[in-house]
Amino acid sequence: ETGVTQSPTHLIKTRGQQVTLRCSSQSGHNTVSWYQQALGQGPQFIFQYYREEENGRGNFPPRFSGLQFPNYSSELNVNALELDDSALYLCASSDPQGETQYFGPGTRLLVL
Amino acid sequence: QKEVEQDPGPLSVPEGAIVSLNCTYSNSAFQYFMWYRQYSRKGPELLMYTYSSGNKEDGRFTAQVDKSSKYISLFIRDSQPSDSATYLCAIAINTGNQFYFGTGTSLTVIP
Secondary structure, three states: OOOOOEEEEEEEEEEEEEEEEEEOOOOOOOOEEEEEEEOOOOOOOEEEEOOEEEEEOOOOOOOEEEEEEEOOOEEEOOOOOOOHOOEEEEEEOOOOOOOOOOEEHHHHHHHO | OOEEEEEOOOOOEEEOOOEEEEEEEEOOOEEEEEEEOOOOOOOOOEEEEEOOOOOEOOOOEEEEEEOOOOOOOOOEEEOOHOOOOOEEEEEEEEOOOOOOEEOOEEEEEEE
């Protein structure tokens, strides 16, 4: 059984650019959640996808958007990057009948 | 007001000590309570999860939930230097929905 994987591991962008982060969920999991973790803080919920549909959203602006594919992998897109978007972006997968969410290693984004 | 509050520490203990990590929450609707361990620059790793009130033990780790006080704890017995990490509590109404995380407590176990 493979765990949650994310790519890339690190990314440097400049303010105003766009970025796409990718996540492959754990085998058998059809729900993917994305979190943003700023330095020294706990993860903050961005949104969740279940069977390719958005299934809940946190307090993030519309320039944060996502997709889930038929194989349950997912993308997080951020447009018009701001300096405060610099953070560790975490993907977590779960099965609705499962016990909890399992996290990937994260993508560290730096916006200059 | 945050959904869950956690003392950020840092906490420094000698090897072999018993460690107590705590979180409080405000909404009685929360039913699921998790503890994650996060090493520097890595993703959170699930340690324990508990449904509703009670205790759960796994090796040197014990998770405790007191829903009447809205208080959750993680105890680490015989702490080891490899336990040095940030510990995050998380709560949820349903495990299929969003998790609310504490800010994390940084723990250092000194050999």
